[in-house]
Amino acid sequence: VELYDVMRTTFAARAFADEPVPDAALLRILEHARFAPSGGNRQPWRVVVVRERSTREALIPLIAPTMQRYVAQEQAGEQPWNTINPTRLSAAEIAAAPVPNALIRTVTEAPVLLLVFADLAYVASFDSELDRIGVISGASIYPFVWNILLAARNEGLGGTLTTFAAAGESAVQALVGVPAHFAFSALLPIGRPLRQLTKLTRKPVADFVRLERWDGPALGS
Numbered sequence: 001v002e003l004y005d006v007m008r009t010t011f012a013a014r015a016f017a018d019e020p021v022p023d024a025a026l027l028r029i030l031e032h033a034r035f036a037p038s039g040g041n042r043q044p045w046r047v048v049v050v051r052e053r054s055t056r057e058a059l060i061p062l063i064a065p066t067m068q069r070y071v072a073q074e075q076a077g078e079q080p081w082n083t084i085n086p087t088r089l090s091a092a093e094i095a096a097a098p099v100p101n102a103l104i105r106t107v108t109e110a111p112v113l114l115l116v117f118a119d120l121a122y123v124a125s126f127d128s129e130l131d132r133i134g135v136i137s138g139a140s141i142y143p144f145v146w147n148i149l150l151a152a153r154n155e156g157l158g159g160t161l162t163t164f165a166a167a168g169e170s171a172v173q174a175l176v177g178v179p180a181h182f183a184f185s186a187l188l189p190i191g192r193p194l195r196q197l198t199k200l201t202r203k204p205v206a207d208f209v210r211l212e213r214w215d216g217p218a219l220g221s
């Protein structure tokens, strides 16, 4: 497939054929994904491949509270898990929301799960002293993560970048034996998608690009 077509059509696949994904396919994917950029070329990524049923089952209760709060906040008209606009909901209001276990299971029951961790002992976090949530550390791991999904596409496979296990990070680390300074970065369900979406919903360029200044003219206007 042509690169621009790939960029426009690589969607978040969560429904997969009941076919195994062999290690040989994962090896080809990761063999190409490893050429991703990272700060100082430190390549802080580590990947744990999960197929064990007991590990998948153990992930569900680690994700559930995060998604319960997500649902509660959405229902209340809030931006879920946002740091600029923190939740006004009480613990009781959050506990009353439904837990979307079916959505969580679509992810944890994929043919294979890749757990991606970033070694924080290597990452240069240039925004670590700013008075806001850090985003720069993630920039050393998510190009690699996205490369995995692009390479999976090239193998006729697909997946989704999910982060909803992050709030349960210490339990995820304990579950698969990861040391504490390896930050949980993504859980990628991978498999053969049941269908291929070709029309993704995204904002037009004019909505988010301005020339020279924040209040400058839109690019392309």
Ligand SMILES: Cc1cc2nc3c(=O)[nH]c(=O)nc-3n(C[C@H](O)[C@H](O)[C@H](O)COP(=O)(O)O)c2cc1C
Residues within 6 Å of the ligand: 010, 011, 012, 013, 107, 160, 161, 162, 163, 164, 165, 197, 200, 201
């Ligand atoms: C940083 C990030 C975090 C995400 N976290 C989750 C998640 O926790 N669970 C999930 O099901 N999807 C997750 N997604 C997938 C998004 O929902 C998906 O990329 C987006 O809705 C676009 O979907 P589309 O490409 O099919 O249009 C995440 C995506 C990104 C980039």
